[in-house]
Amino acid sequence: MAPIIGKAKAAVDISIAYLTGIRHLFHRPYTLRFPQQRYAVEKGYRGRHLLHLDRCTGCGICAWICPEKCITIVPRGQRWYPQYFYGRCCFCHFCVTPDTLVSTNPSVLPIIQIQPGDRVLTHTGHYRRVRKVLTRNYSGRLYSIKPLGTPFLLRVTQDHPLLVSSRNIGKKGRLEKKPDVPMWKTPLELKRGDYLTMPIAKEVRDIDVYEQQVVVGQPNTGKRLRSKLSLRTGPDLFRLIGYYLAEGYAVRRTVGFSFGEHEKEYIADSARLLEKYFGRETKRSTIHNSTHVLLHSVIALQFFETFGLGAENKKLPDWAMFAPAEKQRELIRGTWRGDGYLHRPTKGNRSTFFEYATISKTLAFQLQQLLFRAGIVGQIAFAPHPNKRPTYVVTVRGRFVSAMADLMQIAFEDKRVKTFSRFEMDTDYVYAPVEKISSVEVRDQPVVNLSVEGDESYVAGNVTAHNCTDYCPEFALEETVEYDIAEYTRDRLVWSPERLSKPPVKKDDKYVFSVDTIGGASQVPQKEE
Structure with missing residues (x-):
């Protein structure tokens, strides 16, 4: 019986082989006549x-x-x-993934939304124009890098240079604290603990008077006339802007600021500043445990519209982002008085830190850059919530708490025996250590890169990244x-x-x-x- 079964299997195998050969007689070839084809x-x-x-x-x-x-x-x-x-x-053509956030003027946008002509922050701390946006599909190792103090992973191809300060192992087997001279290195050369650089914006454009075209209606005739709003850009105006970013809202023709009823100092300050700059009397309304400072003014409404309507759309226009650091300190103070607080040690959490929460991604990154300019390192954390918009939390910790307390004019006695920060800072960069680094093999992964005038770099995911190979000016x-x-x-x-x-x-x-x-x-x- 066994020999018969063996012969039957052999016959089947031979038949399959003949049929396969016959089928390929009528099949298109797999090879090409190169180089003719x-x-x-x-x-x-x-x-x-x-x-x-x-x-x-x-x-x-x-x-x-x-x-x-x-x-x-x-x-x-x-x-x-x-x-x-x-x-x-x-054939590097180094790139990042399309969802990577890029620091632009004056916002942060996914790199896929960047257009030629947009201005992006570069490694020199200045904003330069984008010449070209390049997209392609990438196959190879894709690195995911998480610097400390950033909300998202930076996903980058293995040959994309980043501005890095490498750390050597010093005494007791620990990494050296002081950053070395930054150099361009690929993810292949990175290790956990190396410093990635975050450039500090240096561009300053101080204006004495802010001017804006506004439309004002005439009650008698119903006509709408164009007028010019002129406001002196003193520190007080920036503090008022900070109050709006944190607690401001607009309803029809009214601008409102919502404070806790115990925040009497801030209520009085915001009301005084509104009356000073817009020349109209404010009103107050108490709802539950909050006090609302209200100003009925179409002109004020149009001014504050430039800072965004709705909490998720709050942002700073470029004239405020480029203001001198002295004025921006007042803006930080007003903003933090609204939605920020100082956490003092408790039994459950013995840490001392400043924290600010917002649902505006743009505002969180802008506040971080303002803190950098003030000589303070602010970290950003991403906090998703079920059935709610995600929150971006800006935190100041370690040895920067005292500087933040001085900025906020808060009486703060630092009882900590020793303060520590894993960040380093100089006049050009904030140095953030690599917290996590990993890589995976990808195939046909869409990636994007920018060609930037002059500096040939941009800030991707808070990290200084180099231009692509389309570098030629x-x-x-x-x-x-x-x-x-x-x-x-x-x-x-x-x-x-x-x-x-x-x-x-x-x-x-x-x-x-x-x-x-x-x-x-x-x-x-x-x-x-």
Whole structure:
């Protein structure tokens, strides 16, 4: 019986083999007649570079930024041009994921929403214009990095340079506290505890008088006339703005500020400032345990609209973000008086810290930057709530508590024997240690990058990140979809400026094929971009 079963199985196997062979006689081939035929590549494919000789100035920025140092600048007569060694090139085009928050002027936006012409904060502490936004699909290791004091993970490709201050192991096996000179390093070179840098904005634009066009209605005629609102931008105005950001709201033609009925000092101060700047008498209304300071003024309403209507939309316009630090300290004071507090040691929590809560993501990041400018490190935490909008909590801890107490003009006796902070700070950066770092293998992960004028960097997820490989200020270099750079000898992988300047050979549609696992090679009718 066994021999019969064996012969039957053999017959079946032989039949399957013959049928498979016969089926492939009528099947499209899987191979292409290269180079006459070529593969169709997806949009965003990173191939060899194209050099525009007429645009290149020989500045050397491309060679300076190249992470693999495969670019050298070589002379050609009286001019200099880049030369590539493709045996070392990693075709980096470093990027971050589309949901990464970028510090812009004056907000924070997901990088996918950034448009050319927008201004972003760079590693120098200044805001520069975005030249170009680049998107592609990435396959490889994707790193997730969590610096201390930031609400979200930074997800970045493995070759994207970040401005890092590495920490060596000192005495007793501990990491050195003092930050070293920041350098551009990739996530591959990072370790837990290294400092990531958060730049401190340096741009200052002080204005003595704020002017705004407003529309005022005439009760008798019903006509609406345009008028100009002029307000002197003294420290008092910034404190009033802080009160609005924390406790302000607008209903029809009325601006209101809501305080606890025990906050008599703040109630009187906000009422005095409203009457001082808008010249109309305020009213007060008590509802349950809160006191509302009300001002019926269309002009005041239009002024405070520029700071956002609704708690989730509160934000600072650029003229307030660029004001001198002395004025911004008053804004911080007014804001914290509304929604912030000082936590003193209790049995359940012996920590001493300042805390401020808001549901406006933009306002949280802006307040953090104002604190940086005041010489105080503020951390941001993300607190989701079921059936509620998430909260962003700005906290000041450690050795910065005393400085915050001075800013808030609070009598504070620090009874702590020793204060400690895991952050370091100088005039240019806040140094935040890497709390967590991990990586996963991804395939076709959408990623985005920016080309930024001048400084070639931007702040992604509160961390200073470098520009992409579209760094050339004159747009003399661009990546193509040409993948035919294989050579038999090493020296042929060195592409001279003359060779780089030759555009990829264009082929007709009949030469473009895609290869499918099941169907084999098939012609692609569309022209490639």
